[in-house]
Amino acid sequence: MEHYDLVIVGGGLAGGLFLTALQHHHPHISTLLVERSPQLGGNHTWCLHEGDIPERSRPWFLPLLSHSWDRYEVFFPSHHRVLERSYHCLKSEDFAAKIASRCGSAATSKPTPPLIRLNSEVTGWKKDSDGETLLEIRGQGPTPVAASKPTLPVAASKPTLVRCHSVIMAGGWQPLADPKSFGWQKFVGLEVRLQRPHDLRWPILKDVRVPQIDGYRFFYTLPFSSDQLLIEDTYYSNHPGLRVERIEREIYQYAERQGWRIGEVLRRETGALPLAMNPPAMAVSEWPVLGAQSNYFHPVTGYTLPFTLRMIQDLMDHSNLTVPSMQKVMQLNFHRDERRFRFLAMLNRMMFLAAKSETRYRILERFYRLPLPLIERFYSGKVSLFDQIRILAGKPPVPLGAALKAVRRQTKVDENSPAASP
Ligand SMILES: Cc1cc2nc3c(=O)[nH]c(=O)nc-3n(C[C@H](O)[C@H](O)[C@H](O)COP(=O)(O)OP(=O)(O)OC[C@H]3O[C@@H](n4cnc5c(N)ncnc54)[C@H](O)[C@@H]3O)c2cc1C
Numbered sequence: 001m002e003h004y005d006l007v008i009v010g011g012g013l014a015g016g017l018f019l020t021a022l023q024h025h026h027p028h029i030s031t032l033l034v035e036r037s038p039q040l041g042g043n044h045t046w047c048l049h050e051g052d053i054p055e056r057s058r059p060w061f062l063p064l065l066s067h068s069w070d071r072y073e074v075f076f077p078s079h080h081r082v083l084e085r086s087y088h089c090l091k092s093e094d095f096a097a098k099i100a101s102r103c104g105s106a107a108t109s110k111p112t113p114p115l116i117r118l119n120s121e122v123t124g125w126k127k128d129s130d131g132e133t134l135l136e137i138r139g140q141g142p143t144p145v146a147a148s149k150p151t152l153p154v155a156a157s158k159p160t161l162v163r164c165h166s167v168i169m170a171g172g173w174q175p176l177a178d179p180k181s182f183g184w185q186k187f188v189g190l191e192v193r194l195q196r197p198h199d200l201r202w203p204i205l206k207d208v209r210v211p212q213i214d215g216y217r218f219f220y221t222l223p224f225s226s227d228q229l230l231i232e233d234t235y236y237s238n239h240p241g242l243r244v245e246r247i248e249r250e251i252y253q254y255a256e257r258q259g260w261r262i263g264e265v266l267r268r269e270t271g272a273l274p275l276a277m278n279p280p281a282m283a284v285s286e287w288p289v290l291g292a293q294s295n296y297f298h299p300v301t302g303y304t305l306p307f308t309l310r311m312i313q314d315l316m317d318h319s320n321l322t323v324p325s326m327q328k329v330m331q332l333n334f335h336r337d338e339r340r341f342r343f344l345a346m347l348n349r350m351m352f353l354a355a356k357s358e359t360r361y362r363i364l365e366r367f368y369r370l371p372l373p374l375i376e377r378f379y380s381g382k383v384s385l386f387d388q389i390r391i392l393a394g395k396p397p398v399p400l401g402a403a404l405k406a407v408r409r410q411t412k413v414d415e416n417s418p419a420a421s422p
Contacts, residue, residue, distance in 0.1 A: 004031060004163070006030070007122070009171060010034075010036075010172060011040040012041060013044070013046055013092075013304065015033055015035070015290070017064075018290060019114055020099060021057070021312045021313070025317075030114070032164070033103075034122050035119075035120065036120065036121045037118070037119070039096050040092075040099055040100065040118070041092035041095045042092055044092040045191075045230055047087065047090075048089075048305045048306055049086075049088075049379045050376070052305065052309065053088075053309065064095055068086055069087050069088075069202040069223075070202070071087075072203040073205070075206065075207045076208045076365040076368065077361070083375065100116060117140070118139075122137055133164050133166075135163075138159045167287045169285060170289075170290045170291045171293045172291065174292075179240075184235075184240045184273065185273045186234070186235050186242050186270075186271065186272035187220070187233060188233055188268070189230055189233075189268070190265050190269075191265070192229055192260075193228050196261060197227050198227065198229060198260050200223040200229070203223065206218040206219075210254065212361055215237035215238065215357050216235070216363075217234065217235050220232040229255075240274075242272060273302025273303070275302050276299040276344075277352060277353070279344075279345045282334040288327050288330055290311060290312070292304050300378075303379075311329075367391065374391075
């Protein structure tokens with residue numbers, strides 16, 4: 001029977017990052033990563049701010065980046081600003097290729113190359129008489145590394161057992177227990193090749209000079225090369241529904257208005273990320289849980305990358321990678337962030353419950369007048385008490401009565417995890 005020190009369940013962003021960090025910090029740990037789909041990473045463009053990257057993660061994380069820019073800009077109806085700080089992105093196809101290229105298909109050398117099993121799913125587990133874990137895995141054969149041909153449905157394949165010391169779950173977003181206590185950041189993005197080069201030198205993170213329908217709405221554009229852009233139409237809305245075809249037409253119209261003539265659509269991407277109006281609570285599981293499955297995400301953006309990175313670095317630095325020690329580090333991180341989560345969830349209540357849909361943008365317009373270091377701390381979820389006061393100081397951009405009501409409002413979900421436990 002195959003035996004590993006550690007098995008990672010889920011080869012998306014969190015699982016892939018954890019594997020990469022392990023290779024850097026603990027190359028002698030034998031690892032298996034199990035991913036249900038035929039490729040690692042799914043179909044995403046993940047972005048983050050410079051301040052989201054922990055110093056100690058830089059050696060293993062920076063090589064994963066697909067693009068970096070040294071500034072970005074925002075456009076609001078009455079405010080424009082260029083923010084002179086780097087912004088980075090990882091494309092999931094690059095991410096998958098880089099991770100797969102460093103993994104082996106057999107444990108032939110030391111340090112042991114980790115193995116990746118695609119088209120495979122962890123469907124159960126039990127303990128053996130030595131206290132080791134036996135994982136039941138269904139799906140394709142033992143060690144396909146690269147994306148491969150269609151396979152048998154996972155459920156129809158014969159299970160194999162794998163023995164391991166530790167397991168870490170990184171299975172992605174789970175169904176929400178109470179969707180009503182969430183707002184949504186939802187978007188449709190087209191990665192396009194233009195007929196002519198554009199003149200964009202850095203990302204436009206928010207272009208709010210568009211009709212404010214279905215909540216706070218903005219366009220988000222990343223320039224990948226002189227004629228290649230990712231253009232996303234994004235909504236901070238009270239519901240997750242997306243009319244993809246209609247929004248794609250809007251993207252074409254927006255591009256036209258910027259003078260960008262779309263020649264070819266290279267890739268499509270959609271998402272609806274939950275924005276917590278009550279502070280997210282740590283997912284409870286027998287195993288340590290990482291990434292979206294753990295509920296450790298930014299309440300106001302739904303982004304997991306800054307939080308996942310920080311958590312992984314803390315696990316590398318402060319745990320011995322046994323199950324109890326990883327769970328302890330995770331609890332400490334959640335505990336440290338509890339107060340910040342309460343503040344960020346309260347901002348969401350102001351946004352989704354107090355502000356009128358068409359004037360929500362004013363909250364963000366005001367926010368983007370604040371000092372750059374504060375903006376960076378906000379996005380990485382590290383707002384200090386002083387930052388919280390700065391963010392709230394002055395005349396509120398929403399009606400005072402409604403704001404106070406939203407601030408006080410807590411639903412019964414507050415004491416429980418908002419998302420289903422794994
Ligand atoms: C289109 C899109 C863009 C986003 N952009 C950003 C961004 O720019 N910045 C940011 O911080 N966040 C972003 N997010 C939010 C979040 O970071 C992503 O959803 C991210 O992919 C979450 O990472 P994860 O590893 O937790 O989950 P996922 O990346 O979804 O990975 C989970 C993986 O686990 C696999 N799996 C689940 N159960 C099993 C099992 N039992 N056995 C085997 N495999 C299993 C799934 O197949 C999946 O591949 C974005 C989300 C979307 C949808």
